[in-house]
Amino acid sequence: MTGGYLKGRIRREDIITAAAAAYGELGYHGSSLREIAKRVGISHAGLLYYFPTKEALLAAVLERRDAEDSEREQLTVPPGLAVLRHFVALAEHNVRHPGIVDLYSRLAAEAVAPDHPAHEYFVRHYRAARDGVHESFAALAARGELRDGVEPALAALTFIALMDGLQVQWLTVPGDVDLVGSLRFYLQNLLTVPL
Amino acid sequence: MTGGYLKGRIRREDIITAAAAAYGELGYHGSSLREIAKRVGISHAGLLYYFPTKEALLAAVLERRDAEDSEREQLTVPPGLAVLRHFVALAEHNVRHPGIVDLYSRLAAEAVAPDHPAHEYFVRHYRAARDGVHESFAALAARGELRDGVEPALAALTFIALMDGLQVQWLTVPGDVDLVGSLRFYLQNLLTVPL
DNA sequence: CCTACCGATCGGTAGG
DNA sequence: CCTACCGATCGGTAGG
Structure with missing residues (x-):
């Protein structure tokens, strides 16, 4: 029973x-x-x-994806290096779970169309991701841990875009792309302190 | 008649x-x-x-896209800053032709599947793009125009990935993304000379 | 949860 | 180039 x-x-x-x-x-x-x-x-x-x-x-799939991300992401991480390291850890997680990357990349590309049922989801997703990273870059800048001339807003936008672009290229030619190494390379290039 | x-x-x-x-x-x-x-x-x-x-x-569409790119790209551009400027110019062109960006982004995401009819096209496309940019970064490095610790191979890979990721985000939230400015920001960050 | 069905749409073919 | 058609597949519904 x-x-x-x-x-x-x-x-x-x-x-x-x-x-x-x-x-x-x-x-x-x-x-x-x-x-x-x-x-x-x-x-x-x-x-x-x-x-x-x-x-x-589709809505249920996206809801569960968000729930999983929130779980892995402890809300206690303060803006700054820790958040960037968290994104690198996310990339490490993704490398071991290509299915998640597949899902995200395919849906993101389909959902550029304004009438796609997941469009609003990705609009919110991009905003939230950018804002979160922006806040961290701003905190780093305030502490002088960002190289001269690095604008936090642009750094945040390009960081998110880089993650997405790397994923598509990694899925297409897995052997040619070092997902985690590329992210580290990019971040280290913006910082005056070790990641 | x-x-x-x-x-x-x-x-x-x-x-x-x-x-x-x-x-x-x-x-x-x-x-x-x-x-x-x-x-x-x-x-x-x-x-x-x-x-x-x-x-x-589909094959005909991809063939024409390549033919148009080859036309715009004069083959006389030597590796170095000129190639990077050429990519920025390509981004400026793309901003005025969202249809091309749409086509490219949608197909690239679909074609990560190995059995997609455009898969081989994108494998070749990524290789060619990366190799071309790599050569230019290497030339810049030899002239001391690359910042210390910038590896040409990683710089090339992330540059191509950044372009692709920016395009998807730009299509989704056009008002939030400065395609050309972001690329300039990224490149200037790697260089010791003005772009 | 199932069988059975609906109208719509798909890529491709026949035959002009 | 067209009309007319094929078998397959689609999301969704009826009725249990």
Whole structure:
């Protein structure tokens, strides 16, 4: 007599996991409900019992991604070097989980279209990422740990862009790209102190 | 009695133009032959008279893109600052032609999948871009125009990645991103001489 | 959760 | 270049 609720919750998680993998491999538009359902072992109509529309499933995938990121990111990290190191650690994590990188890169590129269901998500995502890093660069600048002429706002914007661009190139030609080393190189270049 | 050949060639060019626009807006997989044909004012079967398969049309779009890039790029530019300035000029050109950026970003993200028909194209594209920039950074280093500790190979890789990442972010939140200014900022940071 | 179905759309072909 | 068509696939619904 195991609770039916628990079983349902597990099933939902399985569906979200399968959907995230499919979005990474095939893109959102390229991932049919039938394909995702097959990976879970149910019919596509059965999937729609858990998520009423294709977009609702996408929303659930993005929500879980945010929840995972928030978990890994302890909110206690103060602006400064620690935040930058945290991003390097995130890159190290990503190298061991290409599926996550796939998902993110594919969705980000699709979602440049204003009518894409994940567009607003990425607008917020970029703003939040930029603002967080900006704050850290500003703190470093105040302590004189940023090289002369380095504008915190531009440093933040280019840092986020670099991470994204590196990921796409890494996925395309994995052997040619050192994700973590490239990030370190970039950051060290802006700092007057060791990372 | 206008030559039928000329008319056919113009029609082919029109189809390629429409396809490139559609790929940018909707991605390759999201662009149906019927949609592209409608933009040209013919039936999708008519389109297949000019390009026998969907992939053949994609190949034609990529070929023309390369041809245009080669035209703009005079082959006489020697490795060094001039090449970097050329990339900044390319960014200025792109800001006025978002359709090209759309096409490139969408296809690059789709084509990380090894079985995507444009995958090999992007593998070659990344290699060529990196090698070209690498050569220029190496020349600058030899002349002492690169800051200490800047490795030409990493500088080249991150430069290409930065361009790509900036483009996606610029397409998503155009008002928040200064494409050209960000590139200048990045490059100036690596150099000991004014760009 | 299932089977069975809907209308719409896909790339490609036949035959002119 | 067209009309007409093919089999396959799509998201979603009906009714259990």
